[in-house]
Amino acid sequence: MTHEIVPDQYNENIDLGRFIHEFYYKRDKKEIRFGNVVFDILYEKNNRLIIGETKKSSKFSEASKWQLIYYLKILKDAGIIAEGMLSFPEERKKIEVKLSAEAELELEKILKDIDDIINQPNPPKVSKNNFCKNCGYKEYCFS
Numbered sequence: 001m002t003h004e005i006v007p008d009q010y011n012e013n014i015d016l017g018r019f020i021h022e023f024y025y026k027r028d029k030k031e032i033r034f035g036n037v038v039f040d041i042l043y044e045k046n047n048r049l050i051i052g053e054t055k056k057s058s059k060f061s062e063a064s065k066w067q068l069i070y071y072l073k074i075l076k077d078a079g080i081i082a083e084g085m086l087s088f089p090e091e092r093k094k095i096e097v098k099l100s101a102e103a104e105l106e107l108e109k110i111l112k113d114i115d116d117i118i119n120q121p122n123p124p125k126v127s128k129n130n131f132c133k134n135c136g137y138k139e140y141c142f143s
């Protein structure tokens, strides 16, 4: 976590996410730590290495997709070619995620934007948006 700022661990969405992860993967616990990232699951299917993330809702699947693309890039840089799978157990839904050349370019831009924000002397002004309601950082932004 940048600047050692972690989300509110008592936030009900973070609690729920933790519960879903533990409930659905209790029997298949294969959480993998690789460098400073942790994948929920890792398995092989049809000779392809798959890393997976389980989420409580597909509402923010775009952000979840980029999280997985970031993990796939870290693996690729280490010489490991993998694909991603997002799972939304409560919706019985899965989304495949691949690290395409376009995705790599877009990821580079996203990481640069993040770096630019991190390196600002002060955080940007709070701008309330659709994500704030369920965000684990809202206590920091709005207190």
Ligand code: SF4
Pocket: 126, 127, 128, 129, 131, 132, 133, 135, 136, 137, 138, 139, 141
């Ligand atoms: S502005 Fe909203 S979405 Fe962004 S960190 Fe703060 S609470 Fe979360």
